[in-house]
Amino acid sequence: MRDDLTRILDHQELFRGAPDTLYEPIRYIMSLGGKRLRPVLALMACQLFKGDTGKALLPALGLEVFHNFTLLHDDVMDKADMRRGKPTVHAKWNSNVAILSGDAMFALACRLVCHAPVSCQAAVLDAFNDLAIGVCEGQQYDMDFETRDDVSMAEYMEMIRLKTAVLIAGALKVGALLSGVPAKEIQPLYEYGIKVGLAFQLQDDLLDLYADEAKLGKKLGGDIRENKKTYLYIKAMELLDEVDGIALDQYFKAPVPGNLFDGIAKVKAVKALFEKVDVKSHCEREITALFAEAEAALSHLSPDSIDPEALEILRAFGSALVGREF
Amino acid sequence: MRDDLTRILDHQELFRGAPDTLYEPIRYIMSLGGKRLRPVLALMACQLFKGDTGKALLPALGLEVFHNFTLLHDDVMDKADMRRGKPTVHAKWNSNVAILSGDAMFALACRLVCHAPVSCQAAVLDAFNDLAIGVCEGQQYDMDFETRDDVSMAEYMEMIRLKTAVLIAGALKVGALLSGVPAKEIQPLYEYGIKVGLAFQLQDDLLDLYADEAKLGKKLGGDIRENKKTYLYIKAMELLDEVDGIALDQYFKAPVPGNLFDGIAKVKAVKALFEKVDVKSHCEREITALFAEAEAALSHLSPDSIDPEALEILRAFGSALVGREF
Numbered sequence A, B: 001m002r003d004d005l006t007r008i009l010d011h012q013e014l015f016r017g018a019p020d021t022l023y024e025p026i027r028y029i030m031s032l033g034g035k036r037l038r039p040v041l042a043l044m045a046c047q048l049f050k051g052d053t054g055k056a057l058l059p060a061l062g063l064e065v066f067h068n069f070t071l072l073h074d075d076v077m078d079k080a081d082m083r084r085g086k087p088t089v090h091a092k093w094n095s096n097v098a099i100l101s102g103d104a105m106f107a108l109a110c111r112l113v114c115h116a117p118v119s120c121q122a123a124v125l126d127a128f129n130d131l132a133i134g135v136c137e138g139q140q141y142d143m144d145f146e147t148r149d150d151v152s153m154a155e156y157m158e159m160i161r162l163k164t165a166v167l168i169a170g171a172l173k174v175g176a177l178l179s180g181v182p183a184k185e186i187q188p189l190y191e192y193g194i195k196v197g198l199a200f201q202l203q204d205d206l207l208d209l210y211a212d213e214a215k216l217g218k219k220l221g222g223d224i225r226e227n228k229k230t231y232l233y234i235k236a237m238e239l240l241d242e243v244d245g246i247a248l249d250q251y252f253k254a255p256v257p258g259n260l261f262d263g264i265a266k267v268k269a270v271k272a273l274f275e276k277v278d279v280k281s282h283c284e285r286e287i288t289a290l291f292a293e294a295e296a297a298l299s300h301l302s303p304d305s306i307d308p309e310a311l312e313i314l315r316a317f318g319s320a321l322v323g324r325e326f
Helices: A001-011 A020-031 A037-050 A052-079 A093-114 A118-146 A153-178 A183-209 A232-241 A240-253 A260-276 A277-297 A308-322 B002-011 B021-033 B037-048 B051-080 B095-115 B118-146 B153-178 B183-210 B231-239 B242-252 B259-275 B279-298 B306-320
Strands: none
Touching: A001 A037, A001 A052, A020 A093, A020 B118, A037 A052, A037 A153, A037 A183, A037 A308, A052 A093, A052 A118, A052 A153, A052 B095, A052 B279, A093 A118, A093 B095, A093 B118, A118 A153, A118 B021, A118 B095, A153 A183, A153 A232, A153 B051, A183 A232, A183 A260, A183 A277, A183 A308, A232 A260, A232 A277, A240 A260, A240 B279, A260 A277, A277 A308, B002 B051, B002 B279, B021 B051, B021 B095, B021 B153, B037 B051, B037 B153, B037 B183, B037 B242, B037 B306, B051 B095, B051 B118, B095 B118, B118 B153, B153 B183, B153 B231, B183 B231, B183 B259, B183 B279, B183 B306, B231 B242, B231 B259, B231 B279, B242 B259, B259 B279, B279 B306
């Protein structure tokens, strides 16, 4: 299934047109790879409800194009120069190119998602529009949080729900709708997607500091260096005493270190503060709890509507996602 | 009809949500007014084919939201600080806000356009996706032309076809499809829209230098000051002798004047070169020819499908658009 996707994406006939100055950056970002998670989830959801995945392929690709559009614009907004070990589009070209090629990718994503059977097109588009608006709302919360130092855990979880989980759950919903199953049957799967999406993001927060550096493919502690307030920071601020809390706050108010040495010292110091209140264990327990809730949601799927083998494949995939090491 | 649109847009319940930091800039740009041209054209096209304009209202609004999204991102890319006499979103907030609120507007536009009757939803969305991709392609050509000094008239006309005319023609097509009429009946109206759109843009090029300054609401010659290669510049370069051509080329290679006095001198000098080969008359003749072609296209509409009174309203509106004074 993922091979089909990769083959189509590598062929990239989808991303040709005039002027090539618009389409070349699109082919570039789409060729950088990535897990192709969202379309794979959509196709798995379609299979789960015994649908024809052939009919779901183009809308599923639309989700991947949409996801890459959001990465492209996020990188402009975050001024991030590297993505998947390569220069980002705005670093390789310029920010105008990244803005406009991103806009075109959003339009191309819409066109791909519209390739749904007429019988479910309206529902598929509703789900797609909902996830698109949700992701924008999540990104805005994320930007708002950068200049606030009083972000609560509840606010953080709502932000990652919108920014990450809504797209994962939305991909499952789109895929399920493409099978032709009525929307009400899908609700447990959507809930599964939200919980898995939240757990996925917390795992991401954790891996930033605790992954095997070789597997991660980048330096550990990037979030700390860039003062990104992830689960680890917010939980530590909840748990640390006043003196340590002030120290942590100061580290996250300092300018982003320009040289690697300062960065290393900062990461080491912050990591020590995190470990004083064992935020790693807190985060792991939260991931475990979210994944258990995700699994519980699946038990509400109507057994007659689903293919049990496809359910096992999806569960294994979700488990691997949440427990991934990079 | 325009009153209905204005009432809905003024009410702005469409543009409320959380976080408000995302939606406030959207309400701001949507409140700056403008001609509401594209939704008006969509509703007129719906009426032309005897459709129910009530059912077309939300998709028509979607076109206006889409158009404003393109303005928002164009202003970021052009670093334009003023729009309709007010600060642009990126000037009032910052460019990240403008990028993200723009993205959200694109998603909101898709959601509005999806409010089409199921029977024509697929065709409406195809038309919308086509115009969205066309506008991005046109904007990319426009940016590419900034750094080229060999843009031919044919290339310029193709650029404005994509950037301006495709949206005007697309608005007519979307409105017509919403009446339920089959796509093949619409083709003459689409051609009308393309020709009117081209004439509209050339009129825009002309008004930049020859409008009544009070009516235009801004200083004349903005395109010249900013080295924008419009119809007037390209036609002048075609017609001027070598010495004058080199002089014009030099003016358009000079940095954008920082102070008003330099700007005035430059506009005056360039205007004199334009008038040496009477590009104003060339432009006016081209507008007249395009409008005649537009009118001719309408004669291919099937008389049984259309409301003759609505046709007269549309023709008068198109004529006013092309002959407008500001």
